[in-house]
Amino acid sequence: MNEIDILIYLGKQGAFSSPLPVTTSRIGKALGESQQNISRWLLKMEKEDLIYRNMGIKGYLVQITPNGEKTLQKLKNDIELALAKKGKIKIRGELVTGMGDGQYYMRLKKYSDQIKKKFGFKPYAGTFNIKLTDMKEIRQKEKIIASKGIEIPGFREGNRVFGALKCFHCTLEGGKCALVIPERSHHSFDIMEIVAPEFLRDKLKIKDGNAVKIEVDLNENL
Amino acid sequence: MNEIDILIYLGKQGAFSSPLPVTTSRIGKALGESQQNISRWLLKMEKEDLIYRNMGIKGYLVQITPNGEKTLQKLKNDIELALAKKGKIKIRGELVTGMGDGQYYMRLKKYSDQIKKKFGFKPYAGTFNIKLTDMKEIRQKEKIIASKGIEIPGFREGNRVFGALKCFHCTLEGGKCALVIPERSHHSFDIMEIVAPEFLRDKLKIKDGNAVKIEVDLNENL
DNA sequence: ATTACTAGCGCACGAGTAA
DNA sequence: TTTACTCGTGCGCTAGTAA
Numbered sequence: 001m002n003e004i005d006i007l008i009y010l011g012k013q014g015a016f017s018s019p020l021p022v023t024t025s026r027i028g029k030a031l032g033e034s035q036q037n038i039s040r041w042l043l044k045m046e047k048e049d050l051i052y053r054n055m056g057i058k059g060y061l062v063q064i065t066p067n068g069e070k071t072l073q074k075l076k077n078d079i080e081l082a083l084a085k086k087g088k089i090k091i092r093g094e095l096v097t098g099m100g101d102g103q104y105y106m107r108l109k110k111y112s113d114q115i116k117k118k119f120g121f122k123p124y125a126g127t128f129n130i131k132l133t134d135m136k137e138i139r140q141k142e143k144i145i146a147s148k149g150i151e152i153p154g155f156r157e158g159n160r161v162f163g164a165l166k167c168f169h170c171t172l173e174g175g176k177c178a179l180v181i182p183e184r185s186h187h188s189f190d191i192m193e194i195v196a197p198e199f200l201r202d203k204l205k206i207k208d209g210n211a212v213k214i215e216v217d218l219n220e221n222l
Numbered sequence: 223m224n225e226i227d228i229l230i231y232l233g234k235q236g237a238f239s240s241p242l243p244v245t246t247s248r249i250g251k252a253l254g255e256s257q258q259n260i261s262r263w264l265l266k267m268e269k270e271d272l273i274y275r276n277m278g279i280k281g282y283l284v285q286i287t288p289n290g291e292k293t294l295q296k297l298k299n300d301i302e303l304a305l306a307k308k309g310k311i312k313i314r315g316e317l318v319t320g321m322g323d324g325q326y327y328m329r330l331k332k333y334s335d336q337i338k339k340k341f342g343f344k345p346y347a348g349t350f351n352i353k354l355t356d357m358k359e360i361r362q363k364e365k366i367i368a369s370k371g372i373e374i375p376g377f378r379e380g381n382r383v384f385g386a387l388k389c390f391h392c393t394l395e396g397g398k399c400a401l402v403i404p405e406r407s408h409h410s411f412d413i414m415e416i417v418a419p420e421f422l423r424d425k426l427k428i429k430d431g432n433a434v435k436i437e438v439d440l441n442e443n444l
Numbered sequence: 445a446t447t448a449c450t451a452g453c454g455c456a457c458g459a460g461t462a463a
Numbered sequence: 464t465t466t467a468c469t470c471g472t473g474c475g476c477t478a479g480t481a482a
Contacts, residue, residue, distance in 0.1 A: 016310075018365065039468095086233075246448085247446085265447095
């Protein structure tokens with residue numbers, strides 16, 4: 001029991017725009033609380049400028065103040081911010097160079113065109129390679145691999161076969177990137193390859209050995 | 223302080239999809255509570271199946287359970303339901319006939335075409351006339367009149383001048399209608415005129431003298 | 445460093461009841 | 464009928480401290 005429960009009850013009854021005739025026992029009944037308890041809460045909420053009250057014939061006329069409305073809005077907002085993190089996984093690692101085959105792949109037009117199409121940016125012809133130094137982080141990567149992700153199909157060029165890629169929207173130190181995982185070659189399990197738009201490469205001033213944070217979005221649609 | 227605050231905190235840190243390393247004192251600091259208090263709450267929330275916990279090296283690894291997520295969703299939903307009532311005014315009255323000039327207006331094509339255009343239905347060539355029997359209800363009507371509403375312009379036909387109408391989306395016993403207030407003739411302050419789509423006239427089996435509930439939407443856009 | 449127990453205090457609760 | 468007071472109980476809080 002708290003003032004939020006009462007604000008929600010009053011709001012659902014339409015106490016925003018006009019005074020609502022209510023009694024403490026009716027609210028109590030609806031919320032499973034005693035009449036006395038509601039009486040005390042309304043008194044308190046009046047002091048806190050969450051509601052106005054005027055005596056009516058039977059019971060009070062109660063209305064939610066702008067402050068009361070703001071309180072509800074703020075809570076809703078906070079919950080939304082929290083729920084927005086659903087389906088996102090954070091990973092920490094360390095920037096390394098010269099590992100992984102992503103940088104080779106990204107020079108191939110067939111791959112980079114697909115990135116452009118599905119992620120909306122032209123990838124820099126190299127990748128950020130992130131080394132996962134902790135077993136915990138590798139377990140996170142496993143969780144990502146178990147997700148569906150965004151598939152970029154493979155192709156053949158002459159004799160050579162280029163495998164499919166499983167990709168994810170992600171942010172690297174806050175900047176939008178794409179996580180690229182070749183579907184076949186599962187060697188180097190402790191490396192994550194991230195392609196960035198060209199401009200980001202300049203903006204993020206990170207060097208080899210730097211610790212970086214990545215947030216991977218498991219959802220397919222942005 | 224309650225479990226919602228902690229769920230929001232954990233959620234914002236991304237504890238939905240993967241275990242989050244936290245300590246009771248860190249949460250306490252963030253929420254302005256003592257370490258001991260957070261310890262007790264986490265214990266309780268674990269019992270209530272809102273979170274899982276596993277001992278880590280320093281502190282716990284905490285994750286929000288599906289049930290915990292559902293709890294947040296439900297609260298968000300309830301708040302949204304409450305906030306959806308904002309800008310809506312409830313009025314009670316009694317159905318009467320033969321009063322008001324709305325029914326005359328609605329037979330005029332220039333008016334009814336506008337209703338069709340702005341409310342999306344062809345009005346029945348008569349109005350529901352609602353008599354406000356209580357001073358409280360009349361005060362509600364004043365609040366409505368003070369709002370902007372949806373204007374339907376006047377026109378002249380030969381010598382006669384037909385005034386503008388101020389209209390509002392509303393529901394009459396749950397059915398979508400339009401409240402129509404002539405801008406000039408402010409006689410009969412205790413009558414509200416409501417036009418309904420033709421089919422509603424049959425569906426709502428209300429007769430003269432019946433008490434009815436109206437919910438008026440002060441917003442212009444549906 | 446952690447978590448979480450115990451003790452002590454105060455706020456929140458329902459029951460009874462006055463106005 | 465109302466609201467809201469007082470009273471007694473118990474839950475939630477912080478501080479101290481054990482593990």
